[in-house]
Amino acid sequence: MGQPVAPRGDPRAVSEAGSLALEGLAKSYGETPVVAGVDLAIHPGEFVTLLGPSGCGKTTILRMVAGLTPPNAGRILLDGADITALPAHKRNMGLVFQNYALFPHMDVAGNVAFGLEMRGMKRAEASRRVQAVLDLVRLGGFAARRPRELSGGQQQRVALARALVVRPAVLLLDEPLSNLDAKLREDLRDEIRAIQERLRTTTLFVTHDQAEALTMSDRVVVLNAGRIEQVGTPVEIYDQPASPFVATFIGRVNRLDCTVAASDAAGSTLTAPGLRGRSVRALPAGARARAMVRPQRISLAAGHVEGENHLAGTVRRVVFAGDIVQVEVETPAGALTVEQPRRGLAQGDAVTAHWEAADMMLFPA
Amino acid sequence: MSIGFRALVAALFCFLLAPLFVVLLTSFSNDAFLAFPPREWGLHAYRALWANQAFREGFGVSVALAGTATLISLGAGTAASYAIARSRLPGREALLALFTAPLLLPGIILGLGLLLVFAQFGLLATWTGLVIGHCLVTLPYVVRVVLTALRGIDATLEEAAAVLGAAPWRVFRRVTLPMMLPGMTAAAALSFLASFDEVVITLFLVGPRLTTLPIEVWHTIEYRADPQISALSVALIALTAALVVVVERSLGVLRAMGR
Amino acid sequence: MKSRRLAALLLLPASAITLIAFLLPMGWLARLSLDLNDGGILVAAVTADNYRHFFTDAFYLGVLWRSVWVASSVAALAVLAAYPIALFLFRTRSRWRGLLAVLTIAPLLVSSVVRTFGWMIILGDQGWINSTLLALGLIAAPVQLMNNTTGVLIGLTEIMMPTTTLALLAGFARLDLTLEEAARTLGASPWRCFRRVTLPLTAPGIAVGVLVTFVLSISSFITPSLLGGGRVPMLASTIYEEALETLNWPMAAAISLILIAVFGAVLVGYERLARRWA
Numbered sequence: 001m002g003q004p005v006a007p008r009g010d011p012r013a014v015s016e017a018g019s020l021a022l023e024g025l026a027k028s029y030g031e032t033p034v035v036a037g038v039d040l041a042i043h044p045g046e047f048v049t050l051l052g053p054s055g056c057g058k059t060t061i062l063r064m065v066a067g068l069t070p071p072n073a074g075r076i077l078l079d080g081a082d083i084t085a086l087p088a089h090k091r092n093m094g095l096v097f098q099n100y101a102l103f104p105h106m107d108v109a110g111n112v113a114f115g116l117e118m119r120g121m122k123r124a125e126a127s128r129r130v131q132a133v134l135d136l137v138r139l140g141g142f143a144a145r146r147p148r149e150l151s152g153g154q155q156q157r158v159a160l161a162r163a164l165v166v167r168p169a170v171l172l173l174d175e176p177l178s179n180l181d182a183k184l185r186e187d188l189r190d191e192i193r194a195i196q197e198r199l200r201t202t203t204l205f206v207t208h209d210q211a212e213a214l215t216m217s218d219r220v221v222v223l224n225a226g227r228i229e230q231v232g233t234p235v236e237i238y239d240q241p242a243s244p245f246v247a248t249f250i251g252r253v254n255r256l257d258c259t260v261a262a263s264d265a266a267g268s269t270l271t272a273p274g275l276r277g278r279s280v281r282a283l284p285a286g287a288r289a290r291a292m293v294r295p296q297r298i299s300l301a302a303g304h305v306e307g308e309n310h311l312a313g314t315v316r317r318v319v320f321a322g323d324i325v326q327v328e329v330e331t332p333a334g335a336l337t338v339e340q341p342r343r344g345l346a347q348g349d350a351v352t353a354h355w356e357a358a359d360m361m362l363f364p365a
Numbered sequence: 366m367s368i369g370f371r372a373l374v375a376a377l378f379c380f381l382l383a384p385l386f387v388v389l390l391t392s393f394s395n396d397a398f399l400a401f402p403p404r405e406w407g408l409h410a411y412r413a414l415w416a417n418q419a420f421r422e423g424f425g426v427s428v429a430l431a432g433t434a435t436l437i438s439l440g441a442g443t444a445a446s447y448a449i450a451r452s453r454l455p456g457r458e459a460l461l462a463l464f465t466a467p468l469l470l471p472g473i474i475l476g477l478g479l480l481l482v483f484a485q486f487g488l489l490a491t492w493t494g495l496v497i498g499h500c501l502v503t504l505p506y507v508v509r510v511v512l513t514a515l516r517g518i519d520a521t522l523e524e525a526a527a528v529l530g531a532a533p534w535r536v537f538r539r540v541t542l543p544m545m546l547p548g549m550t551a552a553a554a555l556s557f558l559a560s561f562d563e564v565v566i567t568l569f570l571v572g573p574r575l576t577t578l579p580i581e582v583w584h585t586i587e588y589r590a591d592p593q594i595s596a597l598s599v600a601l602i603a604l605t606a607a608l609v610v611v612v613e614r615s616l617g618v619l620r621a622m623g624r
Numbered sequence: 625m626k627s628r629r630l631a632a633l634l635l636l637p638a639s640a641i642t643l644i645a646f647l648l649p650m651g652w653l654a655r656l657s658l659d660l661n662d663g664g665i666l667v668a669a670v671t672a673d674n675y676r677h678f679f680t681d682a683f684y685l686g687v688l689w690r691s692v693w694v695a696s697s698v699a700a701l702a703v704l705a706a707y708p709i710a711l712f713l714f715r716t717r718s719r720w721r722g723l724l725a726v727l728t729i730a731p732l733l734v735s736s737v738v739r740t741f742g743w744m745i746i747l748g749d750q751g752w753i754n755s756t757l758l759a760l761g762l763i764a765a766p767v768q769l770m771n772n773t774t775g776v777l778i779g780l781t782e783i784m785m786p787t788t789t790l791a792l793l794a795g796f797a798r799l800d801l802t803l804e805e806a807a808r809t810l811g812a813s814p815w816r817c818f819r820r821v822t823l824p825l826t827a828p829g830i831a832v833g834v835l836v837t838f839v840l841s842i843s844s845f846i847t848p849s850l851l852g853g854g855r856v857p858m859l860a861s862t863i864y865e866e867a868l869e870t871l872n873w874p875m876a877a878a879i880s881l882i883l884i885a886v887f888g889a890v891l892v893g894y895e896r897l898a899r900r901w902a
Binding site: 370371374382385387388400441442445447448452453457463471478481482485500568579595598602608 | 628630631632635637638639641642645646648649650652653656705708709712716724726727736737738739740741742745746748750751752755782843844845846850867868876877880884
C-alpha cells in the first residue's frame with residue numbers, strides 16, 4: 001500500500017494532487033462490453049481529456065474512477081494504492097456532473113460546504129474556505145442564492161467550486177459544458193483551464209467536443225467503442241493520428257485511396273490516379289493504403305503544375321463560410337475539399353492541389 | 366373552440382358540481398326537514414350539528430383512526446417505496462403491483478374478506494380491526510405517491526453527495542429525505558382523506574359502540590333527510606379542500622395521482 | 625442501495641400489512657365460497673352449490689343482469705358527458721386551465737356519501753327538480769326520480785364523471801392539436817373534422833373511459849343503495865345483504881368472486897379489442 005489519499009477528517013491537510021493509474025479496466029452490461037480493457041497513467045497535476053463519440057465508454061470510465069460504477073475487471077490506483085474496492089465516499093475526489101447536480105434544497109453556500117461538512121470541518125473554517133472558492137469562480141456574492149435562481153453557467157461554476165473546495169486528489173468532469181450554449185461554453189472552458197492551472201489539481205475531463213479537448217488538455221485520450229485509439233498531446237493527436245478513426249474524428253480530412261509503390265526508412269512513395277505521392281510513414285510496398293490530408297494543409301496553385309504530392313484538378317464549387325472559404329476540387333483521384341483564408345477562385349478554374357509529405361497521413365486500407 | 370361548445374362544457378360543469386352546490390345551499394336551512402329550496406334560512410343546522418353528540422364522537426373516532434392509519438402507512442409505505450425505487454431486489458415490480466392491488470378491487474369485496482377473517486380472530490368492532498382495515502386502504506396511496514416523488518428525484522444528486530464524502534445513510538438523511546418530504550406530505554394528506562372518507566369497508570368493521578363519522582352519516586341518511594347532514598357535509602368538504610390544498614402545495618394534485 | 629438484506633427489511637412492514645389485510649382475507653373469501661350455510665350455521669365443504677344457486681335463481685340472475693345493464697348505461701352516459709369536458713381541458717390554453725382541472729377532479733376527493741346525499745336533495749320528491757317543476761306548474765305531482773333505476777343512473781353518472789374524464793384524458797395522448805388544425809386548413813368543417821380526425825384519434829381514450837367507468841359502476845355500493853332505496857338491487861348491495869343481514873357468508877363470498885369474474889371478463893375483452901385496434 002503506497003501513501004494513500006489525504007486522511008479523511010483532517011480538513012487542514014492539503015491534498016497533494018494525486019497520480020491516477022488505470023490497469024486493464026473493463027465494464028460490460030450483460031453481453032455488451034462498454035469498456036474493453038483500458039490502461040492509462042495520469043501524472044499529478046496533469047489535465048487529461050477522454051475524448052470520443054457517444055457510447056465510446058468515456059463516461060463509464062469516469063464513473064468507475066469516481067466509484068459510482070463497479071468495474072468488471074481491472075484496477076484503479078491512486079498514488080499507487082489500489083482503490084478499486086473503495087466506496088465512492090472514501091475516495092476524496094471531486095466530480096462535476098453534466099447536469100450540475102446541485103442540491104435544490106440548499107443554498108449555494110450549503111452546496112459548496114457539503115463536502116467540508118462530510119469531512120467534519122468546523123462551521124467558521126468551512127465558511128472561509130467556501131467564500132474563498134466562490135471568489136475563485138467569480139461568484140463571491142452568491143452564497144445565499146438558491147440553485148434555481150442561477151443561470152446554467154453560474155450553476156456549473158457552483159458545481160466546480162463544490163468539487164474543488166475539498167481539495168480533491170483528482171478532479172473529474174463529466175461533459176460539464178455540454179448543456180451550455182456556444183459562447184458560454186468557450187468562456188467557461190478558459191475559466192476552468194485557468195483555475196486548474198492555478199491549483200494544479202490532477203484533472204480527468206470527459207467530452208465529445210474536440211475543440212474542448214484540444215484547447216484545454218495536456219494530453220488527450222481518444223476512445224472508440226471502449227478501447228483507447230491513441231494517447232498523446234493535442235498536437236500529436238492532430239498531426240500524427242495513430243488510426244483512421246482518430247484522423248477522421250479530430251478535425252476534417254480528405255481521403256485518397258492509393259497503392260504503395262516503394263517504401264524505406266524515410267517513408268513511402270504512393271501512386272493514385274493523377275498523383276505521385278510521398279508520405280513520411282512507411283507501409284509495405286505493394287500494399288493498398290488510405291491516405292488522408294487535412295483541408296487546411298492543402299495549397300492551390302493556378303493551372304496544372306507537376307511535382308510530388310501535386311494533384312491537378314478543376315474547381316467544382318466555392319463556398320464562403322465566413323471564417324474560411326471552402327473550395328471543392330474535382331481530381332482524377334477523387335474530390336478534395338480545401339480550406340483557404342480568402343476568396344479568389346471560381347468554378348471551372350484549373351488548379352493544382354499540393355501539400356507537404358509530412359501532412360500526408362497514411363494508413364493501411 | 367366555438368361558443369356552443371363552451372356553453373355545453375359550462376353546462377356539464379354545472380351538472381358535475383350540482384350536488385356539492387346543493388349541499389352547500391341547504392346547509393343554511395332552518396327547516397326541521399330537508400326541502401329544496403329551504404323555507405327558512407339560518408345557521409340552525411350548524412348549531413344543531415355542533416351539539417350532536419353522536420356526530421362528535423364519530424368525528425373523534427374518524428380523526429384518530431385516520432391519523433393512526435396514516436402514520437402506520439406512511440412509515441411502512443415510505444420504506445417500501447424507497448426499497449422499490451433504489452434497490453435492485455428481484456421481484457420488486459411484482460411487490461409494487463401487490464401493494465397497490467387493493468385499489469383495484471371493489472371495497473365491498475375487500476370489506477367482506479376482512480369481515481370473514483376478523484370474525485375468526487375476534488377483531489370485529491375493535492379498534493385494531495378498524496386500523497388494519499384502514500391501513501389496507503391507505504397503504505397503496507402512500508406507496509404510489511411516495512414512489513412517484515422518489516422517481517422524480519434525480520439520482521445524480523445522491524451520487525454527487527456520495528462523491529463529496531457522504532456515507533450512504535448520510536446521503537439519505539441530508540439529500541434524499543429532505544427531497545422526499547413534499548411527496549410524503551402529499552401522501553399523508555391523501556391517506557388521511559382516504560381513511561376519513563372510507564365507508565364501504567368500514568361498514569363491515571364497525572359495531573354498536575365503535576363507529577366512524579361517515580358510518581353515522583350513512584345511517585342517518587338512510588332514515589331521514591336532515592339539514593344537519595348538509596351542514597356536516599359542508600364541514601367535510603371544507604376539510605377535503607384543506608387537505609387538497611396541502612397536496613397541491615407540496616407535490617401537486619395531478620402529479621400525486623400519477624398524471 | 626446495495627444491500628439486499630436492507631431492501632428486504634424495508635419491504636417487511638408493508639408486506640405484513642398486505643398479507644394480513646389483503647392476501648389472507650382474499651384467500652379466505654375464495655375458500656369460503658365453497659362452503660355451505662345451513663340455516664345460519666357454517667358447514668365446511670368443498671362444493672360449487674353457491675355458484676349453482678346463483679346461476680339458477682331468478683332473483684340473483686336479475687341482480688346480475690341489472691348490474692351489467694346499469695353499469696353499461698352509466699359507462700355510456702358518463703363518457704358522453706365527460707368527453708366534452710375532457711376535450712375542453714385538453715385543448716384549452718387559458719390560464720384557468722389548472723383551476724378547471726382541479727374543479728373536475730375535486731369531487732372525486734369528496735366522500736361519495738356526501739355527493740350522493742347531494743343527489744338525494746336534488747332528485748327527491750321535495751327536492752330541487754320537483755320543487756322547480758311544481759312551482760313552474762309543469763307538473764301536478766312530484767316525478768319519481770329517486771328510489772328507482774332512474775335516480776341511480778343519474779347519480780352514478782355524475783359520480784363517475786371525474787374518473788371518466790381522467791381516463792379520457794389519459795387516452796387522448798394520440799390527439800395532437802395540430803392534426804385538427806391541419807384538417808381544418810384542408811377544408812374540413814368543424815363537424816367533419818370532429819368525425820374524421822378527433823373522434824378516431826380519441827377512440828383509445830373512449831375505450832379506457834368506458835372500461836374504467838363500467839368496472840367501477842358495476843361494483844358500486846353507496847350510490848345505488850342510497851338512490852335506489854332498496855329497489856335497485858345490484859351485486860354490491862346483494863353481497864352486503866347476504867353478509868350482514870342474511871348472514872349467508874359463503875353465498876356472499878361466491879357472489880364476490882362472480883363480481884371479480886365479471887371484471888376479469890371485461891378486462892380480457894378490452895385487451896383483445898385494444899390489440900386489434902393498435
